[in-house]
Amino acid sequence: MSKKRSVSPSLDIVYDLEYGVWKATALHAALELGVFTVIANGNRSRGAIAAEARCDERGMRILLDALCSLKLLRKRKGDYFLTPVSDVFLVRNKPTYYGEWCLRTQLAFDIRSRVADGIRTGRVVGIDASQSGSGSLWRSDISRALYTWPLEAKQARQMWRTLGVTRRDKPSLRVLDIACGSGVNSFVLAQADPGARVTAFDLTDVLEVTRQVAEAMGVAKQVEFQSGDVLTSDFGTDCFDVALLGKILYYFDADRALDILYRIHSALKRDGLIVISTYIGDNRSCRSQKALLAALQLFIFAPQSHVYTFSEYRDLLRRAGFSGVSRHSETLITGTK
Numbered sequence: 088m089s090k091k092r093s094v095s096p097s098l099d100i101v102y103d104l105e106y107g108v109w110k111a112t113a114l115h116a117a118l119e120l121g122v123f124t125v126i127a128n129g130n131r132s133r134g135a136i137a138a139e140a141r142c143d144e145r146g147m148r149i150l151l152d153a154l155c156s157l158k159l160l161r162k163r164k165g166d167y168f169l170t171p172v173s174d175v176f177l178v179r180n181k182p183t184y185y186g187e188w189c190l191r192t193q194l195a196f197d198i199r200s201r202v203a204d205g206i207r208t209g210r211v212v213g214i215d216a217s218q219s220g221s222g223s224l225w226r227s228d229i230s231r232a233l234y235t236w237p238l239e240a241k242q243a244r245q246m247w248r249t250l251g252v253t254r255r256d257k258p259s260l261r262v263l264d265i266a267c268g269s270g271v272n273s274f275v276l277a278q279a280d281p282g283a284r285v286t287a288f289d290l291t292d293v294l295e296v297t298r299q300v301a302e303a304m305g306v307a308k309q310v311e312f313q314s315g316d317v318l319t320s321d322f323g324t325d326c327f328d329v330a331l332l333g334k335i336l337y338y339f340d341a342d343r344a345l346d347i348l349y350r351i352h353s354a355l356k357r358d359g360l361i362v363i364s365t366y367i368g369d370n371r372s373c374r375s376q377k378a379l380l381a382a383l384q385l386f387i388f389a390p391q392s393h394v395y396t397f398s399e400y401r402d403l404l405r406r407a408g409f410s411g412v413s414r415h416s417e418t419l420i421t422g423t424k
């Protein structure tokens with residue numbers, strides 16, 4: 088007779104999470120103290136770095152060594168140097184600086200410490216990033232694309248291939264990219280076809296970066312930049328073949344999302360394609376960690392947010408007048424006018 092062995096639960100999952108917080112803590116402290124900027128300014132020894140950052144030398148040495156273990160710094164003969172990642176993304180005043188976004192959102196520890204309170208009360212405790220006044224915040228996120236666009240472009244080309252949207256099948260496309268961010272996702276279509284035209288829609292501050300990305304990708308002449316609030320702007324009538332909505336609808340409740348979808352429906356030509364590229368909710372199997380953590384994050388940051396499941400998207404799209412709603416991957420949904 089076989090005896091069932093009881094397995095005692097291990098705390099490994101919890102230890103890993105706690106350990107992850109310490110990695111984030113090191114980055115948070117370094118950004119707050121401007122450590123990467125101080126090193127970029129030519130300070131290399133722990134004494135010089137501590138003095139320039141006005142810090143205790145022992146504390147700084149401990150932080151610097153921890154950052155080396157995280158591959159955000161390199162140590163040689165006792166001196167500290169930036170790595171390619173910290174050099175491009177973590178030095179203040181560089182156009183690709185990502186630290187402001189980190190400090191104001193992902194690493195905003197003051198907000199994190201109030202998450203339980205937000206869940207207790209159902210009230211938002213962070214900055215609402217879906218307001219039209221959040222342009223400078225979003226700009227601090229999108230700026231990294233000035234450096235990362237080649238990699239993002241590769242992924243975007245793969246997305247259009249998955250959807251069968253190619254120059255051969257659909258030449259001279261008119262594309263509306265709503266809440267476009269860097270714009271890379273639609274600019275690859277312009278790169279592939281000189282006859283294609285893109286309307287890049289986002290907040291004014293963000294479009295300054297979008298324009299630079301368009302120039303870097305060699306498509307600026309094919310792009311019209313339109314600034315406005317997605318909640319109120321008119322996108323025109325019967326003028327686009329494709330409308331792309333990347334990671335935006337989940338900021339809004341069903342009424343607002345539906346209203347956006349109605350306006351997109353009007354803006355598309357007959358048989359036009361709507362593409363939704365986003366986290367898709369998974370509250371049945373609860374396996375899609377990115378979507379489920381995005382839901383928690385959005386709950387804390389955006390009062391009207393909802394990470395829609397595929398069936399909820401299908402329902403919204405049908406109500407807005409779209410047919411043939413299909414899911415193509417973990418993150419991609421399309422419908423036809």
Ligand SMILES: C[S@@+](CC[C@H](N)C(=O)[O-])C[C@H]1O[C@@H](n2cnc3c(N)ncnc32)[C@H](O)[C@@H]1O
Pocket residue numbers: 216217218219222225226229265266267268269288289290293315316317318332333334335364
């Ligand atoms: C998560 S990013 C998505 C960027 C891009 N679509 C993508 O999929 O990578 C959200 C974008 O929505 C824009 N946004 C947020 N609220 C907005 C609003 N009320 N009106 C227009 N754009 C908005 C932000 O500026 C940002 O570029």
